Every structure is written in C-alpha cells, then in structure tokens.
Amino acid sequence: MNKVILAANTDWYLYNFRLSLARYLQEAGYEAVLVSPAGKYSPEFPKYGLRWVEWVVGRQTMSPWEEVPSFIQLARIYRQEKADLIHHHTIKSVLYGSLTARGLREENVVNSITGRGYVFLGRGARVRLLRNFVKNFYRKALNHPNFAAIFENDADRQYFIDQRFIAPQRTWLIPGVGVDPQRFQPFPEPEGAPVIFLVGRLLWDKGVGVLVEAARILQARKRSFRVALVGEPDPGNPSSIETNILQAWVKEGIVEWWGWRPDMSTVYPQCHIVAAPTMYGEGVPTVVLEASACGRPVVTTDMPGCRDVVIHQASGLIVPPEDAEALAEALDRLIRDKELRLKMGAEGRRLVLDRFTTRHINAATLEVYHQVLNKHA
Numbered sequence: 001m002n003k004v005i006l007a008a009n010t011d012w013y014l015y016n017f018r019l020s021l022a023r024y025l026q027e028a029g030y031e032a033v034l035v036s037p038a039g040k041y042s043p044e045f046p047k048y049g050l051r052w053v054e055w056v057v058g059r060q061t062m063s064p065w066e067e068v069p070s071f072i073q074l075a076r077i078y079r080q081e082k083a084d085l086i087h088h089h090t091i092k093s094v095l096y097g098s099l100t101a102r103g104l105r106e107e108n109v110v111n112s113i114t115g116r117g118y119v120f121l122g123r124g125a126r127v128r129l130l131r132n133f134v135k136n137f138y139r140k141a142l143n144h145p146n147f148a149a150i151f152e153n154d155a156d157r158q159y160f161i162d163q164r165f166i167a168p169q170r171t172w173l174i175p176g177v178g179v180d181p182q183r184f185q186p187f188p189e190p191e192g193a194p195v196i197f198l199v200g201r202l203l204w205d206k207g208v209g210v211l212v213e214a215a216r217i218l219q220a221r222k223r224s225f226r227v228a229l230v231g232e233p234d235p236g237n238p239s240s241i242e243t244n245i246l247q248a249w250v251k252e253g254i255v256e257w258w259g260w261r262p263d264m265s266t267v268y269p270q271c272h273i274v275a276a277p278t279m280y281g282e283g284v285p286t287v288v289l290e291a292s293a294c295g296r297p298v299v300t301t302d303m304p305g306c307r308d309v310v311i312h313q314a315s316g317l318i319v320p321p322e323d324a325e326a327l328a329e330a331l332d333r334l335i336r337d338k339e340l341r342l343k344m345g346a347e348g349r350r351l352v353l354d355r356f357t358t359r360h361i362n363a364a365t366l367e368v369y370h371q372v373l374n375k376h377a
Helices: 011-027 042-048 064-081 091-103 117-121 125-142 154-162 208-220 243-252 286-293 324-336 338-355 358-376
Strands: 003-007 031-036 051-054 085-088 109-113 147-151 171-173 195-199 226-230 273-276 298-301 316-319
Touching (some): 003 011, 003 064, 011 031, 011 042, 031 064, 042 051, 085 091, 109 154, 154 171, 195 208, 195 286, 208 324, 273 286, 273 324, 286 298, 286 338, 298 324
Parallel strands (some): 003 031, 109 147, 147 171, 195 226, 195 273
C-alpha cells in the first residue's frame, strides 16, 4: 500500500479543501496521512479513519531563527513516516516541505500552488522586498527533476515558468479542489428581497470594500436587496478587515455580518446571488464552484481563477476588479431579473457537473501521483 502525506500550514485548509482527496485516496487503496498545526479541525480527521500528525509552524513568522524548529520537526515527521509521496499545500508547506524533502533526498513530491497570494500580488515597499526573498526561496524549493507542481489556473502556471521557478514539463493544471454536487445542490430561491452573499475570509483583497461601495450605489438607486458577509476576518493576513470597520458597516445598514458558518451547503439556499469581487485573483475560488453547484449566479472579477470557472453572460457576470460602479451594474441587473438569475444558476450547475466535481479533481490529482511515482520507478 502506497503512503501519501498531505501537508498544509493549517488544519482548516486540509479539512475544508483536501478531506475529499484524502478519502478518495483511501478508496483507491492508499494510506493518507495528514500533517498540519493543531486546531479545531484536527480532532475530526480520525472520525474518517485518517491519521493526523501535528506540525508546529507559524503563519506569519519569517525570521530564520524562529523557523528552524519547524524545519527540524518536519524532517523528523518525514523520516518517521517514510511516505511514498508527499503532497504540499499552502505556501509555507510548499517552501519548507520541499526544502526539507530535498535535504532528506525524498524523490516524490507534489506541490499545489493555489494562487500567488499577497506576496506576489500585494503592493508596497515591504511586500516587494518580501517578494524578492520568496522568489529565490521558490527557485531553490521547486527546482528538482522529480518534483511536480499542480496549478489551478494557467496564468499562475505561466508566471512560475516565466520566473524560472519550475520547468514546464513538471507542471500540471487542475482547476481547484472541486465541489461535491451531492452536498451542494440547487434549491428554490427564498422569498423576499434578493440577498447577495460574499463568502469567505473578510479581506480587503477579496473585494469586500468594493462590494460595500457597490451596495451604497444600489441603495442610492432605491433598489430592494440585502448584502450579507458570510465569514470572519483573518488576523494572520495583512489584508484582514478590522472588526470595528465591519461593525460600522452593519450599523450603517449597508451590510449584514453573518459570521462564519460551519456548513455552507445549508447557507447558500438563503441567498439569490453570490458576489466574488476579488481584487487580485485566486487559484480557483471554491466559493464560486459551491455557489454554482447550488444554482446561484455569480458576479466575479476578470482575474485569473475567477474567469476560468465563470462563463460571462452564461453562468454569471464578470466585471473589472476594483470597479464598484461596474459591480453595482452587474448586481443591479440580477436583482431586477429573476429569470436571468435562474438561467445563469442552472448553467453554473451544469458546468460544475461537467468539469469541477471532486471526482474530476481527485482523479486528475491521483493521475499526477501515478506519473510522479512511475517516473521515479
């Protein structure tokens, strides 16, 4: 039986985005071991017959002397587990894990690049300095003849090739982590004024502020609608929105703040439209796939990842990033046209069933494993 390690820098990521893959591997006869820091999700893994190993690593620490214990512990885990293949997720896991694997002469490593993130897309002098450091880090970590990289959109893949982080023949394109169409199913629209959701971490980079400005424009037009922010700030991210700002928006009556919800499959039916006005793009936004699977039209931005899974004028509407007027126009169109909402929602569901289910994604990921293992053999 082949053993695969799935590693990430949060148990939240593994539980929400890679649990399906771990269970798929079990079905295929693999042993899947999950490696991450401890959190409220780590106790859940044994319930699915999965073994979890704690790795202590910070999300924001960057000074080398603070990070040395994380490298040492990860090396100990890899030596003890003796896995046939290691699959890294999230930036620190990819960088630290790849360098650790190289030091231990591990040959079979897959790295999932789920977007370029704040380091590559953020602004300001500090982030530019950090970007140069991380670029060199990536070149050292990924430059191995049998290390594979999975990208969620072609723009990110091409960027890594152009920057000479990795050779093109060692890259694969798999659009996202997929969505379970049995769990996320269409429901009739609720009664009342159209409800617009923004789902996810409440970050400026996610376009939350742009949506707030668009809502003000729509309120000035006397439209009947509601905007609900479903998620929490992320203090570990430099783009996190302060709680007092969120509370001020609620007090102003511009948005509702629903907070984090544990099972979004039961929450999407309470909305009519999902907005994903990200400013910088993502790998492939899982929220967009979930909303589409639930038959909800999506308004998103013309950014990598977003435009890969939404067909403009068919399954949703695509607008320029950081453009509150354009976002307001797109939302206004859907607020006023129920028939269009239903038509786009149905098309989004069809797209998910055709291309973006967890079965599609997990099977493609397992094929990458096969190629990496067979190449080494």
